[in-house]
Amino acid sequence: MNLDLPPTIHPVFLPGAAADVPAEPTDHCLVVADGKLLVRPDGELPRVADLPAEPGPPGRSDRPGLVPLGTLDGVPVWAAAREKADATLGNWLGWRELAAGLPEPLAALAGRALQVVTWRRSHRYCGACTAELADVPGEHARRCPDCQLYVPMQLSPAVLVAIRRPGPPGAAEQLLLVRHSYGPTEVWALVAGFVEAGETLEQAVHREVAEEVGLRVDRLTYFGSQPWAMSGPGVVLAGFTAYCPDPAAEPVVDGRELTQARWFPLDALPKALPPTYSISRWLVESVRAPATT
Ligand SMILES: [Zn+2]
Known part of the structure; x- marks a missing residue:
C-alpha cells in the first residue's frame, strides 16, 4: 500500500471556487440530490452534457445553478443540485458507497460536491439578522x-491515533483497538474525536485518549491526513501514532462513545478492521507485524 503518493498522481484534482469560464458540455458535472451523487450507468461521473436542460434561455445558460468545484486534470468540475434523484439518469450513491467505490482523487471530489451542495442549501440566511445571504464570487462563502x-464553508478537523504498548517479554508489541456504540459497532477501530476550539491537533489526541480510554500516551507522531471521514464529507482527519509507555496500562472505556477497548498483539490483529480506503486502516496496517502462525 503506497502511503506516500507523489504530488504528481494522476488525475490531479485542484479544488477551486472561481467560475472564470462558462461551463462547456464536456466539463465534469457532479449532480447531487437527496444527499446522494449521480453516477452514470457506465460507472463514470457525469459531464455537463448529461445534465437535462432546465427551462430557461437557450445556449449555455440553459443549465443554471452550476457551482465551481475546481479542476480535474485541467478540466473544470461543476456541482449541480437537483430536487429529486431521477433514476432515469443513472445510479444515485450515498457517501459510504462513493467512498468505497471511487478511487482517489474522485472520492475526495465526490465528497467536495456533497459538502458544497449541502452547505449551500443549509446556509441561505444570515444567522445574525436573518437576511438572505449572497454568494462571494470566487469563494465558497x-x-x-x-x-x-461573512459565512465561509467550514471543515471540522478530527484526529485519530494508533496507540502501541510493549508486549510481554519476547512477544510482539500491542495495538489498542476500540469498538464504538454507534455506526458499524462490530468494527475494531482507533481512538478518534473532533478537535475543540482552542486546542492543537496534538492536544486533541491527548484529550481524546484520556477521555475515551483513560490512558496517557507519549511519542506522538504525525502520520498523514484524509480530506473526508467515514461518517461523511466535511471532516478532515489527521492521523497520529503514539506509544503507551506503561506495559500494564489497561484502557477504561467511557461507556458512552465506546463499548470496548482492548490491546491486540500486532501479529494477531482482529479481522473486523476499518475499510481499506480509510486512513484508520492505513494507520493500522502501518504498525501491523507479520503473523507468526
Ligand atoms: Zn446579517
Whole structure:
C-alpha cells in the first residue's frame, strides 16, 4: 500500500471556487440530490452534457445553478443540485458507497460536491439578522448584504491515533483497538474525536485518549491526513501514532462513545478492521507485524 503518493498522481484534482469560464458540455458535472451523487450507468461521473436542460434561455445558460468545484486534470468540475434523484439518469450513491467505490482523487471530489451542495442549501440566511445571504464570487462563502456577516464553508478537523504498548517479554508489541456504540459497532477501530476550539491537533489526541480510554500516551507522531471521514464529507482527519509507555496500562472505556477497548498483539490483529480506503486502516496496517502462525 503506497502511503506516500507523489504530488504528481494522476488525475490531479485542484479544488477551486472561481467560475472564470462558462461551463462547456464536456466539463465534469457532479449532480447531487437527496444527499446522494449521480453516477452514470457506465460507472463514470457525469459531464455537463448529461445534465437535462432546465427551462430557461437557450445556449449555455440553459443549465443554471452550476457551482465551481475546481479542476480535474485541467478540466473544470461543476456541482449541480437537483430536487429529486431521477433514476432515469443513472445510479444515485450515498457517501459510504462513493467512498468505497471511487478511487482517489474522485472520492475526495465526490465528497467536495456533497459538502458544497449541502452547505449551500443549509446556509441561505444570515444567522445574525436573518437576511438572505449572497454568494462571494470566487469563494465558497456567503456574505450578508445587511450586516456584512461573512459565512465561509467550514471543515471540522478530527484526529485519530494508533496507540502501541510493549508486549510481554519476547512477544510482539500491542495495538489498542476500540469498538464504538454507534455506526458499524462490530468494527475494531482507533481512538478518534473532533478537535475543540482552542486546542492543537496534538492536544486533541491527548484529550481524546484520556477521555475515551483513560490512558496517557507519549511519542506522538504525525502520520498523514484524509480530506473526508467515514461518517461523511466535511471532516478532515489527521492521523497520529503514539506509544503507551506503561506495559500494564489497561484502557477504561467511557461507556458512552465506546463499548470496548482492548490491546491486540500486532501479529494477531482482529479481522473486523476499518475499510481499506480509510486512513484508520492505513494507520493500522502501518504498525501491523507479520503473523507468526
Ligand atoms: Zn446579517
